[in-house]
Amino acid sequence: MNLTIEEIHEQYEPSGDFEKYQVLATDMGGDEPILVRYKNTGEEWKAKSLHSDFSYFSAGLSDFDLIPKEERVTGWVNVYKDENGDLEFSFRPYPSHDEAFNNRKQIDSYFATIRIDVKRGE
Numbered sequence: 001m002n003l004t005i006e007e008i009h010e011q012y013e014p015s016g017d018f019e020k021y022q023v024l025a026t027d028m029g030g031d032e033p034i035l036v037r038y039k040n041t042g043e044e045w046k047a048k049s050l051h052s053d054f055s056y057f058s059a060g061l062s063d064f065d066l067i068p069k070e071e072r073v074t075g076w077v078n079v080y081k082d083e084n085g086d087l088e089f090s091f092r093p094y095p096s097h098d099e100a101f102n103n104r105k106q107i108d109s110y111f112a113t114i115r116i117d118v119k120r121g122e
Contacts, residue, residue, distance in 0.1 A: 008066065012054060014038070016063020020045075023066075036064065061092040074117045076100035080109040087111065 003011070005023050014021045018038045024047075025035040032049035039045045050056055054066035075093025078100055082088055088109075093116055094100035100113045 011068060012066040013069050014063065015061060015065045015067050018063075036066075038064070057091075070119070072117070072119045074115075076113055076115055078104050078113050079111045080106050081111045082109060 003026070005026060008023050008026070014036075016038075019041050020039045021036065022038075023034060023036050025033075027033060028035050028049060031051060033052055034050040034054065035047060036050060037045050037047045048056060048064050050064065050066065056062040056064040073093055075095055076097050076099070077093050078090040080088045090100065090103070090105070094103060097113055097115070104110050104113075
């Protein structure tokens with residue numbers, strides 16, 4: 001990653017809804033070199049470490065992930081049916097149909113693997 005902390009703040013935002021969210025460092029080393037802190041109203045500051053691709057979990061979207069502002073998401077997601085017949089989706093899109101299909105978590109409730117192409121907020 002060759003972005004400064006200021007550039008990250010200009011180009012990215014957390015996927016979750018926080019009162020305050022700051023990138024503190026990008027050179028912490030190891031598998032999670034990015035240090036962020038976040039806060040909600042009435043709470044103390046808390047810290048998390050992110051992977052170099054700005055993700056908190058390596059296999060799923062979380063509120064702590066940094067995503068590009070004006071993000072367009074394209075990829076493949078798994079669709080599941082819960083016990084009430086409502087649809088649920090995998091946390092993050094996979095780059096290929098095969099990768100999504102091979103990473104199904106709830107085999108018994110698996111419904112389909114579909115391609116998505118959406119702009120955030122649409």
